[in-house]
Amino acid sequence: MKHDDATSLFGLVPGVDVGRVFADRRQLYDAGVHRQLQAGICGTKQHGAQSIVVSGGYEDDEDHGDVIIYTGQGGRDPGTGQQVKDQALTLGNAALVTSLTTGLPVRVVRSLNGHQRKSRPSGYRYDGLFRVEDYWSDSGRSGHLVWRYRLVQLARTESAVVPQPSAPATPAGRTTLTRVESKVQRIVRSTSVADFVKRVHDFTCQVCGLRLPTPTGAYAEAAHVRGLGKPHNGPDVPANVLCLCPNHHTLFDFGMLSIDDDLMVTDVTTGDPLGRLASNEAHEIGREYLAYHRTHHSRGWVHAAKPASGPDVSG
Amino acid sequence: MKHDDATSLFGLVPGVDVGRVFADRRQLYDAGVHRQLQAGICGTKQHGAQSIVVSGGYEDDEDHGDVIIYTGQGGRDPGTGQQVKDQALTLGNAALVTSLTTGLPVRVVRSLNGHQRKSRPSGYRYDGLFRVEDYWSDSGRSGHLVWRYRLVQLARTESAVVPQPSAPATPAGRTTLTRVESKVQRIVRSTSVADFVKRVHDFTCQVCGLRLPTPTGAYAEAAHVRGLGKPHNGPDVPANVLCLCPNHHTLFDFGMLSIDDDLMVTDVTTGDPLGRLASNEAHEIGREYLAYHRTHHSRGWVHAAKPASGPDVSG
Numbered sequence: 071m072k073h074d075d076a077t078s079l080f081g082l083v084p085g086v087d088v089g090r091v092f093a094d095r096r097q098l099y100d101a102g103v104h105r106q107l108q109a110g111i112c113g114t115k116q117h118g119a120q121s122i123v124v125s126g127g128y129e130d131d132e133d134h135g136d137v138i139i140y141t142g143q144g145g146r147d148p149g150t151g152q153q154v155k156d157q158a159l160t161l162g163n164a165a166l167v168t169s170l171t172t173g174l175p176v177r178v179v180r181s182l183n184g185h186q187r188k189s190r191p192s193g194y195r196y197d198g199l200f201r202v203e204d205y206w207s208d209s210g211r212s213g214h215l216v217w218r219y220r221l222v223q224l225a226r227t228e229s230a231v232v233p234q235p236s237a238p239a240t241p242a243g244r245t246t247l248t249r250v251e252s253k254v255q256r257i258v259r260s261t262s263v264a265d266f267v268k269r270v271h272d273f274t275c276q277v278c279g280l281r282l283p284t285p286t287g288a289y290a291e292a293a294h295v296r297g298l299g300k301p302h303n304g305p306d307v308p309a310n311v312l313c314l315c316p317n318h319h320t321l322f323d324f325g326m327l328s329i330d331d332d333l334m335v336t337d338v339t340t341g342d343p344l345g346r347l348a349s350n351e352a353h354e355i356g357r358e359y360l361a362y363h364r365t366h367h368s369r370g371w372v373h374a375a376k377p378a379s380g381p382d383v384s385g
Numbered sequence: 386m387k388h389d390d391a392t393s394l395f396g397l398v399p400g401v402d403v404g405r406v407f408a409d410r411r412q413l414y415d416a417g418v419h420r421q422l423q424a425g426i427c428g429t430k431q432h433g434a435q436s437i438v439v440s441g442g443y444e445d446d447e448d449h450g451d452v453i454i455y456t457g458q459g460g461r462d463p464g465t466g467q468q469v470k471d472q473a474l475t476l477g478n479a480a481l482v483t484s485l486t487t488g489l490p491v492r493v494v495r496s497l498n499g500h501q502r503k504s505r506p507s508g509y510r511y512d513g514l515f516r517v518e519d520y521w522s523d524s525g526r527s528g529h530l531v532w533r534y535r536l537v538q539l540a541r542t543e544s545a546v547v548p549q550p551s552a553p554a555t556p557a558g559r560t561t562l563t564r565v566e567s568k569v570q571r572i573v574r575s576t577s578v579a580d581f582v583k584r585v586h587d588f589t590c591q592v593c594g595l596r597l598p599t600p601t602g603a604y605a606e607a608a609h610v611r612g613l614g615k616p617h618n619g620p621d622v623p624a625n626v627l628c629l630c631p632n633h634h635t636l637f638d639f640g641m642l643s644i645d646d647d648l649m650v651t652d653v654t655t656g657d658p659l660g661r662l663a664s665n666e667a668h669e670i671g672r673e674y675l676a677y678h679r680t681h682h683s684r685g686w687v688h689a690a691k692p693a694s695g696p697d698v699s700g
Contacts (some may be wrong), residue, residue, distance in 0.1 A: 115601050159600050167601040173575050225540060232614040232621075250576055250613060250621040255606065256631075258571040259545070260488050282632060283654050284639045285474050286430050286482040291570065298565060299547040306547075306565040316571075316631030317597060324599045339598050 079120050080174045081199060088198035103196050104179050110143055111162025118169035119162065121177035130210050139301050142217035153212035163217045166202055173255030175199035175224055199224040201254065204297060206366040264292030267311040267353060275315035276348040277335055282315060291319040295359035309356035325367035329360050338368050394435050395489045396514065403513035418511050419494050425458055426477025433484035434477065436492035445525050454616055457532035468527035478532045481517055488570030490514035490539055514539040516569065519612060521681040579607030582626040582668060590630035591663040592650055597630060606634040610674035624671035640682035646672050653683050
């Protein structure tokens with residue numbers, strides 16, 4: 071097991087400038103930008119998605135420039151392109167979830183053929199690196215379950231190069247200066263409202279009661295139940311925020327916890343109840359936000375096959 | 386308890402441009418940039434540091450532009466400015482640790498008088514917002530214990546504005562579009578070496594054995610024992626990386642866990658042993674990195690007073 075084999079397929083492609091336009095999928099393939107001739111997602115559940123092709127014509131995608139709401143693959147009629155059944159969280163769809171757990175960047179290619187206007191350039195443009203920030207299930211316009219992902223263009227600081235000190239002299243007597251590429255795996259954001267909720271609960275996790283000590287107090291994270299910003303557009307109000315330890319925040323965001331209207335918390339993997347969310351009279355929790363989270367974050371994947379033990383390969 | 390009272394003192398000061406030069410401390414005070422006439426750190430243990438003054442002449446500070454290694458306050462002889470005793474993790478020093486737990490930004494003011502050359506401009510320049518990314522203890526040049534902090538200039542993405550949907554109509558019938566300022570509380574970075582270590586341990590925490598499930602596998606974080614980059618300059622090699630759950634990663638980074646050469650883990654708050662670090666023959670842990678972590682991250686604050694229950698005020 072060598073530690074750079076799998077990850078060498080991720081990130082920028084040496085010698086290929088961001089912004090380059092390719093005439094067709096074969097050229098994209100040969101350049102190493104998107105190593106799938108048909109599928110829109112290239113990658114594996116084990117290591118994550120290396121690249122995707124965003125085709126402007128797909129009804130469920132939303133392209134906001136530096137933020138893309140991308141819809142997973144599968145369940146479509148090959149003839150009409152219409153969604154005819156639910157999408158499963160397998161193959162490329164699973165790969166994009168793994169990208170969220172690893173933080174590895176995803177190359178984005180935009181199809182320039184979406185609008186079918188003769189005056190627009192045709193082909194495919196390689197638009198650089200994005201990170202998967204969120205995923206959830208939704209009812210597509212067809213009514214069938216689809217998987218959706220928010221991809222955000224990488225900022226300079228999100229894939230930083232950390233200078234390393236000189237390595238020890240090699241046997242040949244040369245010293246080398248190596249640089250370490252670090253990627254952002256997880257960003258925890260907060261707001262003034264989030265600070266308020268954490269203080270109401272004295273930085274104690276509402277799921278497990280843990281309070282992580284620090285030398286000057288305690289550390290907790292605020293989880294927005296219905297996410298801020300596109301496409302969830304949840305409000306930044308105390309009723310939409312929970313005070314959680316980092317572990318339960320991570321599980322909640324991955325949809326592994328479901329919270330019902332009685333504030334009972336369930337582990338969706340096992341179905342086990344984990345007890346009732348700690349409450350505080352100064353902090354009422356909005357049931358509509360819990361319902362949104364159940365529908366979009368902890369529903370879909372329970373439908374899907376249980377996580378398999380081995381890797382699968384996106385085709 | 387109103388949720389914006391305390392936090393309104395943090396961040397940019399309305400009407401004061403970044404880069405503005407002030408003649409003296411009184412002007413800085415009156416403008417609301419640094420509301421302390423003497424102390425270099427303004428803030429409280431309860432809410433964090435609002436601002437600091439970096440004086441170029443102080444022997445233990447290092448100013449790299451967008452990264453500042455800042456040394457805490459206290460323990461100096463008022464007459465000579467020499468360090469004559471250990472610094473305590475109280476007052477402004479504690480406030481800077483709280484800034485790490487909350488993610489609230491710190492205004493940085495640079496003294497322009499450091500080099501005492503007549504040809505340089507004098508006064509104080511307000512240089513905008515930084516975040517506290519790390520803190521540790523060190524032996525200053527005097528030999529006494531000092532607290533040190535890495536402050537990193539905020540990038541655009543680290544204090545993002547999330548657009549909110551229109552709020553419901555007010556009683557007067559107006560609708561408003563609000564924008565929510567979100568700040569980065571915690572960034573988890575990873576590298577190819579980190580991915581390798583996480584896979585060796587199958588994403589299982591080496592401290593507690595927890596493996597956080599996700600729909601496509603599991604989630605774990607890699608903790609560099611001796612940090613990458615300035616000033617720790619730890620190497621990005623497997624021997625310097627642990628596979629931890631987010632909770633134990635947070636505790637480890639705050640110095641709340643100490644790991645001895647037999648890989649026994651101790652909770653430094655209580656002194657309780659937490660068991661031996663899980664080991665794997667494919668992943669040897671470097672004892673020199675554990676020693677570095679013990680010396681710089683989990684030693685100093687045990688010296689200091691136990692965390693007090695009430696707030697204190699930096700003077």
